[in-house]
Amino acid sequence: EYVARKRSEGRTPRHILRCLKRFIAREIYRILTDPHPITSVEDLRPKRVALGMSMQVTANHCGVAQGTISRLERGINVNYDLARHYRTWLDQQSATITT
Missing domain, CATH: 1.20.5 (Single alpha-helices involved in coiled-coils or other helix-helix interfaces)
Known part of the structure; x- marks a missing residue:
C-alpha cells in the first residue's frame, strides 16, 4: 500500500x-x-506503609538496596521491571493479609 x-x-x-x-x-x-510507560509509582509507598512493611523488608524481597526502593518510590530512578515486581509482591501481600 x-x-x-x-x-x-x-x-x-x-x-x-x-x-x-x-x-x-x-x-x-x-x-x-521513550520506553513503554508504566502506571505511576506514586502508589507504591502508601501501599507498603499501609501493609506495615519496612523499606528494608521490601528491598530484601526484591534483591536490591534500600536506597533503590526509596528512589523508585519517589520516582527519581524508575526501573519498570522492578516496579512491576514490587507492585505484584505488594498485591500478593495485601491478598494474604485480607484472607
Missing part, C-alpha cells in the same frame, strides 16, 4: 527504500528514548 502510493507519486524504488529506512530509524529511536 505504502509502496504503491509512493510509486503513484512518481518516486523511484531507491527513494521509497530510503523513506522506509528513515521511518524505521525514527521508530527505533522513539522506542529507545
